[in-house]
Amino acid sequence: xxxxxxxxxxxxxxxxxxxxxxxxxxxxxxxxxxxxxxxxxxxxxxxxxxxxxxxxxxxxxxxxxxxxxxxxxxxxxxxxxxxxxxxxxxxxxxxx
Numbered sequence: 001x002x003x004x005x006x007x008x009x010x011x012x013x014x015x016x017x018x019x020x021x022x023x024x025x026x027x028x029x030x031x032x033x034x035x036x037x038x039x040x041x042x043x044x045x046x047x048x049x050x051x052x053x054x055x056x057x058x059x060x061x062x063x064x065x066x067x068x069x070x071x072x073x074x075x076x077x078x079x080x081x082x083x084x085x086x087x088x089x090x091x092x093x094x095x096x
Contacts, residue, residue, distance in 0.1 A: 028061035
């Protein structure tokens with residue numbers, strides 16, 4: 001069963017649906033960007049989530065890794081629960 005991150009973009013924007021089943025790497029590259037890599041070797045197939053600053057530098061990465069584990073253990077009827085990133089506001093999701 002394919003599972004998805006349903007990223008909450010706030011009240012003024014629609015949520016973004018990202019494939020969670022095929023993610024190979026989650027990396028917080030700075031305090032304001034986190035990437036989901038679908039092909040660990042290439043620089044392509046990367047989704048970049050731009051968000052407000054996270055002082056720790058790894059909180060969003062750790063949160064998404066935890067959510068991925070929870071998501072994979074959920075029922076097959078709950079394939080895309082809404083994920084709200086804690087303490088930050090998502091401003092953009094870019095696909096390369």
